[in-house]
Amino acid sequence: MSYQVPKFRHPELPRNELGYTRADYEGSVSTLCAGCGHDSISGSIVRACHELSLEPHKIAKLSGIGCSSKSPTYFLGKSHGFNSVHGRMPSVVTGAAMANRDLLYLGVSGDGDTASIGMGQFTHAIRRNLNMVYIVMNNGCYGLTKGQDSATADEGSASKKGDPNPFGAIDLPGLALQLGATFVARSFSGDKEQLVPLIKAAMTHRGFALIDVVSPCVTFNNNTASTKSYEFVREHAAATGTVDFVPMREEITTSYPPGQSQEVTMHDGSVLHLHKVSEELDPFDRSSALLALERYRSSGQILTGLIYMDKDSRDLHEVLETSRRPLNTLVEEDLCPGDKVLQNINASLR
């Protein structure tokens, strides 16, 4: 009987700059269905955090309700966590991020949690360019309640026991672009080679970073009539290009032929290589990204990879000029600087 993962790990697991192995970023054993795409995304998050040498106690993972939102239990077991009310994860992140800008905020949500009940919260987090990574584990169905179509299910797609969906899908990357998101990507749970660098780039981006990850529901939505099955996504995915992320501290060893590659230096000095980017897309131009998304959608393909990035993104802290220090480090002298300061302020208003 096994409900636990054995303690033993590969004895030669690579250690990152902090001396941690991948195992130090794992969580409890998953209770999701065997083969769930969400578990692969969890695996990719573990890999990304390990490779970025992030300190686990400097990460906060937050989620709402749903299969997706259970998954933070299954990674980053030594990080902060908050499982919020259905669809309300963005407002909790907003509060947390305003109070402490030193943590990396990783929001995990699903298609129901984001595109239905949480839509209002989602849009405003984007609009405010909250400094967070927002991962949507998108399986096009409500797996926790037996697989009803969700708002991201494609028109005509049918789940295992369902009829073809009569409604059009809400396209989250397209919506995010229109709302002014500063980092928009789409990926597939079954393609870690693409997903891991995207997560790393999103974590390094300053501002709101959306990754919409198509994540097949093996139990209810992995049948032949579904457009969110492993097979369908593999056959219909088209990548915007290859993404390679080199953290700031690492030497850049890969070289790409000139003309085929674009280099982006992130605000912390890390470098994002975009290789073999499709000629139809300029990932630094919002309207080009919107056009490309629509073009691929109408031809029945799923555009994956980095879709758009604003290199000059200004996040909510910059816009609001918030305290550079976490609120919990502010002492009385900071908050009540005394009569002299007050007099100065008053004088400036006279």
Next chain:
Amino acid sequence: MEPTDVKNPEYFHKVVDCQYACPAHTPVPEYIRLIAARRYTDAYMINWESNVFPGVLGRTCDRPCEPACRRGRLEQEPVAICRLKRVAADNKGEVRDRMPAIPEQKNGKRIACIGAGPASLTVARDLMPLGYSIDIYDNQFAGGGMMRSQIPSFRLPIQVLDEEVNFVLDMGVTTFFDTEVSSMRSIVDKGYDAIFVGTGAPRGKGLELPGLEEAGDAVHVGIDWLSSVAFEHIDSIGKKVLVLGGGNTAMDCCRTSRRLGGEDVRVVVRSPFADMKASPWEKEDAMHEGIPIYDNHTPKEFVVEDGVLKGMLFEKVEAKYDDNGKRSLVPTGEDLVFMEADDVLMAIGQENAFPWIERDLGIDFDKWDMPVVDEASFQSTNPKIFFGGDAAFGPENVITAVAHGHQAAVSIDLFCRGESVQKRPPPFTNLVSQKMGIHEWSYDNAVENDQRYIVPLAPLEQALSDRKVEVELGFDLEVGFKEAERCLNCDVQTVFQESRCIECDACVDICPTDCISFTANGEESELRTRLSAPAGNLTQDLYVSEPLPTTRVMVKDENVCLHCGLCAERCPTTAWDMQKFLYNTSKAGQAA
């Protein structure tokens, strides 16, 4: 890489590291599970079928299985396989009714076994149930060979040996004990259908050093001295004893000396401590009994005064290794070291010798004057005559002798039936799914974290006072169970069926030891560099699937797989399954 052919029984056999390393290929995990189930008699019989002397080997085996144990690659210590075997032997119930029936009607073929050691007894064990008539000749008064003459009683109580020797002899073997075979021709002339030579490596090497002659009776050849002790011709030794040599015989000599009156007993060995041939645990046991080991000392001279041995002179050396790892012992140039001694035991190696085999019997001898023996069939150039155990290829150990015996029995049976001895019957194999439910397997797949348990010892004073007091007490049932639970069940194989795989990565994500990768195929050396975790252990195979729909392949590095079954539990399509692989080497009488 080519897809792995798991239909080849050797692939999964190799994954069962302990069984693969065992010369007799005993199905180790199978009997360890039975010990955990407290089915000691069943566990004993699996051993007995395979290695004939579970009680003896559970105490004295060289344990090639343990360094091979996968657990040793994951943590410090392997499973105490050898001592678990003893748990089965010590706690077994009645076993005679489970042993093969011996036909009343013999098949008319007569076989002679020369020497009554483990190799010959194994030949007899395998051939008696097939109706052969077997005569065993030995110069000792009872069977067992070196297990009787050279393994001290404090490691192997005589009752344990007698019981297992008698299981074989009581099958109706005709014994000629106290019979020195001094002429092979005399045996050949008796008209046997086949002859098996299992005479071991009975000649201890000596050291031709100055003073040897003058030292006289104070210098002994180790194995001869041990057998004199075993047969009670010798019951004492001087207070100061030097034992020369670094193998297991040296350890037996020094520990026996401590029990016969030796107070200052030292082992002196030419090589560095780490290079000594003795098993690590035997060295520990000797040191535990207050016996220091002086390494890097080369013996130079026996010092004799007035016809009495006073001690020995040694030259200090250090080991230098050249680029090929070849060692040479270079003198340090320091003064010679003198060590006092009343007696010296030389345990520096032994060899086989065949002065009793006439050279005109059709048995070819090589340039080292050793018989030419086929490595698979154990047949000599005289097709009727077979060799096995130390007599075949030089000194090894009991379990190797047993393995030789099994194969020689196969050959003798083939030969007596007029078939080619080169056409070996295949091993018996079986592969069965262990799935019982979503999280349920018919084996205990949970991995225990316990460290290796230590075998309790008799109090030192008591042990040293009587050479017949067994030092190791063996695991009790509770500890035996816990130690058995450490076994990873490496014989329960991860079997992959590519046609079912949807490449969801669930197995990759769950595998605690990152064994599984889905990646583009490539040459093995290059493929090993881009798997989920380092795959630098080249002795461990990669399990490669046929190409999957994405053109990638599944690659599993067998190295540190825990056989925990999580890949199969997390697989939504049962592309992975846990299947128990049973492998039994071919036995005499088995159809080809």
